[in-house]
Amino acid sequence: MMKINKLVYVGLVGALAATIVGATLTGASATETNGGNQPVYLVNPDDNSVKTAGSTLNFATSVVASPNPAGSSGSVTGTNELFIGPSDATGVFTFVAPLGSENTKSSWSAYNQTGFVSGTKNTWLPSMSLNAQISGNITGVKNAGGDYSLGIAFTKNAGVTIIAGYTSFTQIRVTASTGDWTFVTPTPYVAPAPPSGSFNQGMSVTTAQAVDGALNLVSPSSATTTFGTAVLNSVTKLSTSTATLGNFSVQDDRIVSHPGWTLTSTVADFVSGSNTISKAQLGMVPKVVTGNGAGAVVGTTQVAGSATYPSTFASAVNYATVGTTVLGADLTFVAPASAAVGTYTSTLTITLASK
Structure with a gap:
């Protein structure tokens, strides 16, 4: 049973692209190391808890997304639970895309349009289940398997244009035929310490000799x-x-x-x-x-x-x-x-x- 107090259902925010080296999945941090705008945590809608990274989900497992590492409070007014959209956004989508193609809609493998929180351009707890990506070719993803990005993107121009800087995603690995998949949980961003230190600089200057006047x-x-x-x-x-x-x-x-x-x-x-x-x-x-x-x-x-x-x-x-x-x-x-x-x-x- 879904325990989320869902007011008006929404989707995510974001920006940029991700890469996977070899067969190793890497985490994200905001601005995410994978290029995304906000971190994407997968949440169990039954108890609002964050799914454990590395756990295996089946093709039809019900999951939603939150930028909050604590999951969800179950309320749209919860702290840090919104994926923030730009003022010119007219739509928001969840998607599955080949790595590096997150910002090119025509390259997405599958997707689904979600919605805004009423009166805003933000989205809340969009469904990230693979079988919920009903547009495109999610069956092809299931059959072929491989490494993909699973994310949220804000759009304009009737859903044609992805708004730069407003795409967020995590990375997943799909098992061919079964559609079972694993995912990466992002690492919360920690700002680097400001640079510090000192140095000694030798200086040399040659003066001109002033001369008394009258x-x-x-x-x-x-x-x-x-x-x-x-x-x-x-x-x-x-x-x-x-x-x-x-x-x-x-x-x-x-x-x-x-x-x-x-x-x-x-x-x-x-x-x-x-x-x-x-x-x-x-x-x-x-x-x-x-x-x-x-x-x-x-x-x-x-x-x-x-x-x-x-x-x-x-x-x-x-x-x-x-x-x-x-x-x-x-x-x-x-x-x-x-x-x-x-x-x-x-x-x-x-x-x-x-x-």
Whole structure:
């Protein structure tokens, strides 16, 4: 008595071909070593158990197929019991075929159309009994005997085209005349361990010797700085004028040594004819304008009326990077109340020295 709770009867899945060397049958593993897509286990429909490999079945023995090595739970919802079909499948067949002809329907020896599980393209526990392969020439297989593939294939185009990659099969040996047969049980697929190991690789590289470039000071575009109109403070009665020192740059291309540099500012007293105003009246606020690749730091602000010169305008220490640094300064000139009115001139000297 069949103990399988059969909802809608189905058939198998699969792919590729198998070979037998000499007279020895070989097992399959998914993707099966015989070329099939899923393993094919032969199941006793009376108790849902897997048939023992190597046992002899007669021509009319009732068997079904499952991809599950545990056989069947008897329910279509059982785990791993379906042969999975592609979405474009229109049919599914069981078949007996010469070895290597599993994917060529015209070469099959015998076959039978089975069905899909309702609402799917999958099949469940298709009948694999030899005498159930009613199309083709199963009698010829029985009479001639030999080695064959017994399997399931999904098709399209009204059963004409076998869908590549969706054929599953096991290998059988049929005894001539009696039709008794033995079969191979597939070996469950075990993924190989990922490759591991290590090696030592010697490496050699020849470097090119870098060469220091130059250290240069580039003066402002204008040689003269003219202060703006003096403003007289109503309280202190001091005349105050302001100006901006034109931008200038330090170009340091010493990429190997990069020792750093120092800028020093020196100012002469302001003179108008016979009249003199001390250089201490010139206030100066140094600033880095752009491109501080060398890590420059400006010097101390000089306050008009108490300025001290020479003074450090800016400096750069031994720094990993070099390049061009653009600098400038805000200037303030405060004339004492006692100073004679007039236009005074002086000279500001900026000196660059390497550290």
